[in-house]
Amino acid sequence: MRIGEVAARTELSLRTIRHYEQAGLVTPSARSQGGFRLYTEADVQRLMVVRRMKALGFTLDQMRDLLDATDRLDGDTGLGPDERRALIERVREYERAATEQVDRLRAQLARAEDFAATLTTRLHHPPAVRS
CATH class of the missing domain: 1.10.1660.10 (Multidrug-efflux Transporter Regulator; Chain: A; Domain 2)
Known part of the structure; x- marks a missing residue:
């Protein structure tokens, strides 16, 4: 295409x-x-x-590194057991980093939703005007 x-x-x-x-x-x-x-x-x-x-905020170098690791694992040409384990561990590190970033983004989203709800409540229930 x-x-x-x-x-x-x-x-x-x-x-x-x-x-x-x-x-x-x-x-x-x-x-x-x-x-x-x-x-x-x-x-x-x-x-x-x-x-x-x-x-998720990964850098170009990190993207390149992960893609290299997965390419080598997928190609599986001439990988020794130690090299294969090292590549799998590299991928696991990215999995952990991605999961941590997702958790941070969820917390940030929850704060943003709370803030939006606060504003909505404020608009629908304005404080009483003092005389």
Whole structure:
């Protein structure tokens, strides 16, 4: 699929997708005869991982590191048991960091919802006017 379709499916801008390509996070699987970037479903899934990591505040280097670890685990070519365990532990560290960030975001959302409810209550039940 071409970059426009990928942008629509991932809800990322063309510019962002190109930026992630320049950063080494995703590479189009092919190019058309006209030079257009062509992406596979696997490329789209990779961009979705990046999008989700970005929303949780991970850096480009962290994204690159996680993608490297998962690529190596998925490829499974010539990994020794120690190297495999080390890669799995790297992925677990990202899982823990993601879970911690989700918990922080939930707490922040709860505070924001409480604040909005306070304002709503205030608007529907204004204080009595003093004379």
